[in-house]
Amino acid sequence: MKALKSVIFAISALVFSAVVALLLLPGLMLPRQRFQQLAAFWCHGLIVLLRLCCGLRWKLVGGAHLPAGRSIIAAKHQSAWDTLIFHVLLRDPVYVLKRELLAIPLMGWYLRKAGNIAIDRSAGSRALRMMQRAVDQALAEDSTIIIFPEGTRTAPGAPPSYQPGIAALYQHTEAPVVPVALNSGLFWKRAGLPARPGIITIEILPPMPRGLKRSEFLSELESRIEEATSRLCNQHPSDLETSPTKPHELDRAEGHP
Numbered sequence: 001m002k003a004l005k006s007v008i009f010a011i012s013a014l015v016f017s018a019v020v021a022l023l024l025l026p027g028l029m030l031p032r033q034r035f036q037q038l039a040a041f042w043c044h045g046l047i048v049l050l051r052l053c054c055g056l057r058w059k060l061v062g063g064a065h066l067p068a069g070r071s072i073i074a075a076k077h078q079s080a081w082d083t084l085i086f087h088v089l090l091r092d093p094v095y096v097l098k099r100e101l102l103a104i105p106l107m108g109w110y111l112r113k114a115g116n117i118a119i120d121r122s123a124g125s126r127a128l129r130m131m132q133r134a135v136d137q138a139l140a141e142d143s144t145i146i147i148f149p150e151g152t153r154t155a156p157g158a159p160p161s162y163q164p165g166i167a168a169l170y171q172h173t174e175a176p177v178v179p180v181a182l183n184s185g186l187f188w189k190r191a192g193l194p195a196r197p198g199i200i201t202i203e204i205l206p207p208m209p210r211g212l213k214r215s216e217f218l219s220e221l222e223s224r225i226e227e228a229t230s231r232l233c234n235q236h237p238s239d240l241e242t243s244p245t246k247p248h249e250l251d252r253a254e255g256h257p
Contacts, residue, residue: 002054006193009053016045021106032115033141036092039114043087050081055197056187058085062204065178066090069142071207072135072177074166074221076229077148078156078185081194085202086146094138096131096147096165115143119165121151128165132172139175149221156185156233162222167214176207179221181228186240198240201232 020042027038050056058081060066066089067073073093075082086093095111099118102108112118117134120127135145149166170177182202188194205224212220 002196005054005197006195009049010193012049012053013046016049017042020045021110024106024110028109028113032113033092035110035113036087036115039110040087043084046084047081047088050194054194056081056194056200057198058200058202060089060202060204062206065204065206067144067176067178067207069144070139071175072145072147072166072169072173073180074147074149074177074208074225075180076182076225077150077153078182079153079188079190081184081188081200082148082153082182086144090144092141092143093146094143096135096145098151115141117145128168131165132169135169135173139173145169145175149225153185153190155190156183156229160222160226162218164214164218166221167218170208170212170217171214174210177217177221178207179205179225179228181205181225181232183229183232183235183240186233201235203228203232 024035024038024042027035030038047058069092073086073090075086083095086095094114095116097111097116097118099120101111102118104111115138117131117138119131123130138145147166147169149162150160151163151165154160166177180202182200184200184202187196187198187200205228208217208221208224
C-alpha cells in the first residue's frame with residue numbers, strides 16, 4: 001500500500017508540475033521577486049500532495065530563530081523535500097545549487113529567473129569568488145540564502161562531509177548564518193520516492209556566533225547540525241508516525257505561516 005501511495009504521488013506530482021511549468025512561462029516576464037511567489041505556489045502544491053497521497057506531514061521547531069531576509073540558512077540535506085520547504089517558510093529564498101541543474105528544460109530557466117546561485121564545482125576558487133558576488137547581490141535584495149553545506153544529499157546516519165564554501169560566506173558577509181537540522185531522510189530517501197507516512201521535523205537552531213576563525217566555524221556548524229539531526233532521527237517511533245490529530249492541525253505547528 002505504501003508503494004502504491006508513492007506511485008500515486010509520483011504521477012500526481014508529475015502532472016501538477018507539468019501544468020505549473022507551462023503556466024510559469026509567462027511569469028518569466030515578471031520581476032524576480034514576483035516570480036518567486038509563483039515558485040512558492042509550486043512548492044506548496046507538492047507538499048500538499050505529499051500529505052494527501054503519502055500521509056507525509058511536517059512540523060517546525062525553533063521558529064523563533066527563523067530569520068526574515070538578509071541571512072544565510074545552512075541546512076542539512078537528506079531528501080528532495082528539503083528543496084521545497086524553504087519556499088513555504090520564507091518569503092524570498094535563494095538557493096546555492098550546482099550549475100548542472102540549469103540545463104534541465106524549462107526548470108533551468110525558472111531556477112535562473114528565481115535568482116538561484118549556480119555553482120560550477122570544477123571551477124575551484126573562481127567558483128567561490130563568483131558565489132560570493134552573487135550572494136552579495138541577493139543579500140542586498142533582502143533575500144535569504146539557502147545553502148546545503150555538504151553539497152549533496154546524505155542519508156540519516158551517514159558520515160558528514162561539510163564543504164568550505166559556507167565558511168567562506170561566513171567570513172565574507174556579516175549576514176547571520178542560521179543552522180538547520182531535519183530528519184526528512186527517514187521518510188524520503190536520497191534515491192526514490194517517499195516511502196513512509198509520518199511527520200518530518202525541521203528544527204531552526206540559534207544563529208552562529210560571529211568572530212570565529214574559518215576552521216572553528218566549520219567545526220562548530222557541523223557539530224550543531226549533526227547533533228540536532230541525530231536527535232531528530234533517533235526520536236521515539238511514535239513521534240515520527242502520523243498522529244490522530246485533526247486534519248491540518250499539524251500544519252499549524254510552531255512557526256508555520
